[in-house]
Amino acid sequence: xxxxxxxxxxxxxxxxxxxxxxxxxxxxxxxxxxxxxxxxxxxxxxxxxxxxxxxxxxxxxxxxxxxxxxxxxxxxxxxxxxxxxxxxxxxxxxxxxxxxxxxxxxxxxxxxxxxxxxxxxxxxxxxxxxxxxxxxxxxxxxxxxxxxxxxxxxxxxxxxxxxxxxxxxxxxxxxxxxxxxxxxxxxxxxxxxxxxxxxxxxxxxxxxxxxxxxxxxxxxxxxxxxxxxxxxxxxxxxxxxxxxxxxxxxxxxxxxxxxxxxxxxxxxxxxxxxxxxxxxxxxxxxxxxxxxxxxxxxxxxxxxxxxxxxxxxxxxxxxxxxxxxxxx
Amino acid sequence: xxxxxxxxxxxxxxxxxxxxxxxxxxxxxxxxxxxxxxxxxxxxxxxxxxxxxxxxxxxxxxxxxxxxxxxxxxxxxxxxxxxxxxxxxxxxxxxxxxxxxxxxxxxxxxxxxxxxxxxxxxxxxxxxxxxxxxxxxxxxxxxxxxxxxxxxxxxxxxxxxxxxxxxxxxxxxxxxxxxxxxxxxxxxxxxxxxxxxxxxxxxxxxxxxxxxxxxxxxxxxxxxxxxxxxxxxxxxxxxxxxxxxxxxxxxxxxxxx
Ligand SMILES: Cc1cc2nc3c(=O)[nH]c(=O)nc-3n(C[C@H](O)[C@H](O)[C@H](O)COP(=O)(O)OP(=O)(O)OC[C@H]3O[C@@H](n4cnc5c(N)ncnc54)[C@H](O)[C@@H]3O)c2cc1C
Numbered sequence: 001x002x003x004x005x006x007x008x009x010x011x012x013x014x015x016x017x018x019x020x021x022x023x024x025x026x027x028x029x030x031x032x033x034x035x036x037x038x039x040x041x042x043x044x045x046x047x048x049x050x051x052x053x054x055x056x057x058x059x060x061x062x063x064x065x066x067x068x069x070x071x072x073x074x075x076x077x078x079x080x081x082x083x084x085x086x087x088x089x090x091x092x093x094x095x096x097x098x099x100x101x102x103x104x105x106x107x108x109x110x111x112x113x114x115x116x117x118x119x120x121x122x123x124x125x126x127x128x129x130x131x132x133x134x135x136x137x138x139x140x141x142x143x144x145x146x147x148x149x150x151x152x153x154x155x156x157x158x159x160x161x162x163x164x165x166x167x168x169x170x171x172x173x174x175x176x177x178x179x180x181x182x183x184x185x186x187x188x189x190x191x192x193x194x195x196x197x198x199x200x201x202x203x204x205x206x207x208x209x210x211x212x213x214x215x216x217x218x219x220x221x222x223x224x225x226x227x228x229x230x231x232x233x234x235x236x237x238x239x240x241x242x243x244x245x246x247x248x249x250x251x252x253x254x255x256x257x258x259x260x261x262x263x264x265x266x267x268x269x270x271x272x273x274x275x276x277x278x279x280x281x282x283x284x285x286x287x288x289x290x291x292x293x294x295x296x297x298x299x300x301x302x303x304x305x306x307x308x309x310x311x312x313x314x315x316x317x318x319x320x321x322x323x324x325x326x327x328x
Numbered sequence: 329x330x331x332x333x334x335x336x337x338x339x340x341x342x343x344x345x346x347x348x349x350x351x352x353x354x355x356x357x358x359x360x361x362x363x364x365x366x367x368x369x370x371x372x373x374x375x376x377x378x379x380x381x382x383x384x385x386x387x388x389x390x391x392x393x394x395x396x397x398x399x400x401x402x403x404x405x406x407x408x409x410x411x412x413x414x415x416x417x418x419x420x421x422x423x424x425x426x427x428x429x430x431x432x433x434x435x436x437x438x439x440x441x442x443x444x445x446x447x448x449x450x451x452x453x454x455x456x457x458x459x460x461x462x463x464x465x466x467x468x469x470x471x472x473x474x475x476x477x478x479x480x481x482x483x484x485x486x487x488x489x490x491x492x493x494x495x496x497x498x499x500x501x502x503x504x505x506x507x508x509x510x511x512x513x514x515x516x517x518x519x520x521x522x523x524x525x526x527x528x529x530x531x532x533x534x535x536x537x538x539x540x541x542x543x544x545x546x547x548x549x550x551x552x553x554x555x556x557x558x559x560x561x562x563x564x565x566x567x568x569x570x571x572x573x574x575x576x577x578x579x580x581x582x583x584x585x
Binding site: 195272324 | 339341344347354422423449451452456459469471487489491492493498509510542546549553554563566567568574579582584
């Protein structure tokens with residue numbers, strides 16, 4: 001009979017990633033509600049040192065699974081290795097973070113069990129021993145409650161930020177189970193990861209940011225937002241599509257594939273508020289959204305919102321701020 | 329090189345979504361639909377590879393008859409022919425079931441390359457392509473932003489988190505999931521639209537044992553997200569009045585200006 005919860009630990013450059021602690025927190029929370037033990041698995045050529053670190057958390061055990069083919073990440077290698085561990089431990093639930101790496105191999109892993117992931121969940125609810133998972137759909141506009149029918153294991157991934165790393169509970173030292181795992185042929189060969197040319201603009205210290213999204217419609221219209229930024233003494237930034245279109249350089253992009261910022265004022269103009277954007281700015285002090293769609297997810301995290309056309313609102317806002325600042 | 333592009337029809341980005349009466353999906357009756365954003369970039373990438381190396385680009389879409397508009401648009405942009413997996417009740421397939429139906433529909437075509445978008449704008453599972461690759465026994469790469477198919481091995485640039493990238497090489501046949509925004513998507517020309525009318529669209533029915541199997545992930549309820557913050561909405565729908573009130577609040581209340 002399937003038993004327990006297995007949590008997958010991700011690491012980069014010899015360090016366990018913060019999102020793995022979020023995954024541990026998620027697994028522990030489910031574990032205590034379902035009265036199931038939580039074990040962790042970490043992969044690598046020699047992941048024992050990192051396994052030691054993980055063993056400090058309140059876990060039944062840490063599986064340290066090694067193979068020379070796990071030196072760098074490949075979907076083939078990771079899928080084979082985790083599959084072996086899952087088959088051996090036979091857990092009810094496999095918990096992972098919805099990171100780029102898990103997006104790459106997680107669906108392949110679940111497919112080995114003729115399943116898919118319940119992916120990118122934001123919360124769970126346990127009632128009478130069964131779990132309801134909540135995920136965002138339609139680009140963040142709606143929530144969906146999902147239940148899993150059928151046999152174990154259930155594979156679930158959590159959105160970054162669904163749990164906090166500091167929610168992971170420490171324990172009294174979990175036993176480490178070292179094991180050499182079998183890995184088949186690796187078909188893809190990775191080159192070393194790299195960053196593009198060094199970023200010229202560092203927005204992480206900006207106090208005021210005026211950010212534009214696809215609602216700005218054209219490159220010419222950026223002048224409107226720039227004027228507002230100038231009056232405020234702030235910096236201009238953007239959502240990804242604006243930088244993809246090269247209307248602004250990539251070092252102005254905010255979000256999971258751009259910069260993470262925490263200014264005291266963030267004004268989002270014509271930005272819908274996709275999760276990949278929100279993770280880059282949700283820690284701003286005061287968040288303002290101007291958007292014509294009252295249901296845009298950006299309003300979920302905004303302190304102040306104006307529902308309406310930014311082309312009407314922004315010139316007025318700029319003038320009003322000029323007045324306040326005694327500039328006109 | 330034979331490339332198959334998987335394309336999904338989804339609700340338009342700016343469509344107003346209304347929850348259906350039974351609370352398990354949205355009202356689709358009067359909804360406007362469009363092609364899933366990243367799938368459009370997958371098609372563009374496939375067309376560019378064909379322009380360089382020659383070969384054929386097929387599109388494959390699954391859904392009711394309305395999904396034909398996605399197919400016709402792809403043919404007008406330059407795809408050579410299409411496969412339409414037709415069915416009215418395919419919306420709620422799990423990614424595993426959807427990938428199984430898609431894999432079966434194209435298996436006999438023996439493509440060198442399959443391209444999909446990296447995730448759909450409706451369910452957002454981000455899994456269908458990867459599962460297809462597993463079912464077809466192909467290597468894959470996700471969140472691909474550059475494709476070099478000119479060598480004897482396929483070389484692709486993948487996006488990692490926070491501004492990091494990595495190149496991977498792999499043998500073909502392979503499957504790639506393509507990131508949005510990596511190129512400029514071409515428009516369909518009038519000539520393309522005319523030519524599309526003569527292109528083949530093969531209709532197939534998905535295997536009953538795949539679509540009939542009970543799903544291991546069942547959608548119970550769909551609803552508006554709970555707000556995490558108390559947002560002060562200003563102006564009551566009047567953008568100008570809202571802007572005046574906003575400046576005042578930022579000054580007096582939030583004290584950020
Ligand atoms: C792996 C991955 C990584 C990603 N990384 C990032 C990232 O780092 N940063 C990022 O931003 N995105 C990222 N994205 C993309 C993200 O999912 C969204 O597609 C993107 O953020 C949307 O940008 P947007 O809000 O500008 O555009 P849209 O979603 O198209 O929104 C435009 C908004 O403008 C509003 N609007 C239109 N006209 C007006 C008007 N006249 N007045 C007022 N409002 C108007 C609309 O109502 C809409 O809400 C990533 C996606 C993936 C899958």
